[in-house]
Amino acid sequence: MTPTSASPRLSAAHRHWLIVLAGLVVTLALLMHGVERWYAPLALVGAGALLHVIVGAALVVVAALMMRGRGHRHDAPPGVVLRTPRLYDAVVRLMSLGRERRMRADWLDLAALRPGEAVLDVGCGTGTLLLAAAERVGPTGALRGLEAAPEMIEHAHAKARAQGLALELAQGSADRLPYADASFDVALCTLVLHHLPEDVQRAALVELGRVLRPGGRVVIVDLHPRPGLLRRLGSIVALAHGSAAKAVVDVEVELRALGAVDIEAHDRGALLATRARFP
8 A cells, every 4th residue: 555645644643642642641640649659750751741731732722723713704814814812812821831921021122112112013913912012112102003803903902991001903914014104113023924925924024124213123023943842832823724824934034135234033942033123
């Protein structure tokens, strides 16, 4: 029988679920024997297996999100459009292992926001990052976001109202920003590019540079696959997307070609955060 291309995938899937099952068995054994009998080797095996269980569970949740939330409408922007805001927020909390606030604070630190600045978040989702930026730019600052899904925009407005804040949000596509040239001091684009085809990613980077004022900063965060478990964590969303998943362009190279300076790439494990300035 001639092997098919699906055979390796099937085998890998079987291995993964065997590891998950082993993790459950080891975990049950540890719990039954009590903490005092957690021998070091067994504990290490259990910890590794537990990580596989967590990753497997996260994969199932994210896959469900993508299956329910993909944009199949005739007027949808290019790429994957997520339309389930509450589930999206829950998945982000899960994938960040409860460190979402610290993670987003790190991205805003890279942006070096100052009071009174105008901030644009492209692919703002449910508005979490913009709301975190509000304290940094203060009441004289401006917070604007672009999002493809009206469901996400509606939820972002609800979150803002609950905090007594106002966001200016627009529906649109990252490669066609509905803003005038030199409108913003800072542009953010986090966990967006991997949803888009490569030509749209490049067009989006051009647009980010266009809407920034002289000296404006851009912060782009996206998947950065690494060996081992971090590689798997960084690939969960891409795996869930299936054939719709796109490789992320070399952001540093693209920004340099657009004339950006002071480019810094910050390794964040499963993610890569790139900061640059447009003169």
